[in-house]
Amino acid sequence: MNGTNPGQELRNFLKELYPHNYNNTDFNEVKFFISEIDSALIANGEFSKIVYESSINYMLRRFINTAEYLKRKYESDEFPAQKFVEELRRFITEATCIPKDKTEKLLALLQACLQSKGRKVKPPRKKRLLKEYQAKNELRCYICGKYLNEQESEIEHIWPRTMGGATEDFNLKISCSICNDKKQHYIDASDFHYEQICLVSDKSDENFSKEMKKEYRIAVWAKSDYSCTVCGEPASIVGTLNFGRINPDDSWHFLNTEAYCDEHTPE
Ligand SMILES: [Zn+2]
Ligand SMILES: [Zn+2]
Structure with a gap:
């Protein structure tokens, strides 16, 4: 890069x-x-x-x-x-x-x-980028790891354009529209409302997935740049990253929760 x-x-x-x-x-x-x-x-x-x-x-x-x-x-x-x-x-x-x-x-x-x-991604560039990702069979959301088709794909500025992010290939990735919408103009994990991320349910509870809202997921994924905390493989390669705790006796709060690929998920 x-x-x-x-x-x-x-x-x-x-x-x-x-x-x-x-x-x-x-x-x-x-x-x-x-x-x-x-x-x-x-x-x-x-x-x-x-x-x-x-x-x-x-x-x-x-x-x-x-x-x-x-x-x-x-x-x-x-x-x-x-x-x-x-x-x-x-x-x-x-x-x-x-x-x-x-x-x-x-x-x-x-x-x-x-x-x-003031520099947005123009349609021909979007088309070219989508083609490149498609050719490599990597048309996936870099945030949530979901496979996408062309219609679902958005071009995301990793560093937000409104916060001085360049509209150049090194700063552009593919994302789904939901992640694009939720990430907004957040720069990194510290930009999300980390103080609010403190769950009362456990992973085995039926409420866990409801409580772990999409914004919270993106915030935790952002902590390790949308990659597995252990091996560093990105969600765009290994798929949706799971959550695990640093201290399993502590609750699911922002500083205690990390993102892991399937192979490295603890518990
Ligand atoms: Zn996504
Ligand atoms: Zn891993």
């Missing part, structure tokens, strides 16, 4: 500015409360990590959407050509505390993200 998504680059940039360092003992108050919850749940840093990831995604979304808002407002004939860029620069320098020497880099990344946002 070659190439980069502007949105991904923006997130890396934010991470460089705000590195996650939960092993640091010199916490300020915010870091302290997250690590307190983490230790209270004996999450070994996993909870702290997911809160961090979703906070960075929140920042990313705020920046991209504010840039889009300003673009719509100021990129018209009414205003001089550079008005939008000036307003975006003003927003970064006056409405945020991003270090001053990073302003131009952030500005450039945001503009690249907005360009990606």
Whole structure:
């Protein structure tokens, strides 16, 4: 896989500015409360990590959407050509505390993200991609592993287009319309409502499949990039991934649930 998504680059940039360092003992108050919850749940840093990831995604979304808002407002004939860029620069320098020497880099990344946002997959490209997958007998949803026919197939941006995902082959996969619809513009597992994924039923209960909603399934699959946690084989090759628990005595909650191929499913 070659190439980069502007949105991904923006997130890396934010991470460089705000590195996650939960092993640091010199916490300020915010870091302290997250690590307190983490230790209270004996999450070994996993909870702290997911809160961090979703906070960075929140920042990313705020920046991209504010840039889009300003673009719509100021990129018209009414205003001089550079008005939008000036307003975006003003927003970064006056409405945020991003270090001053990073302003131009952030500005450039945001503009690249907005360009990606406007690039959709055109019908001839969709046709070509579907043909390629069909020729390899791999016309399957990369999320749920279901075999598809051409009518059921959607082209999915792995990194969402609205969040600066490129419309280039490295960022495109086939999905079914249900997964496409449920994944929406989520970037990764931390973007889903992981805090809500905490089932009260067990796998043997008839309520399990009802309680394990499609969004929850996609969120757990997303944790390991839609691949088996053990062998790394993707759902697009081995089919629908099953669920298993890290600690079988604990409930089916987000941090305790992983995706496995048939061969590696525990219990
Ligand atoms: Zn699917
Ligand atoms: Zn496996």
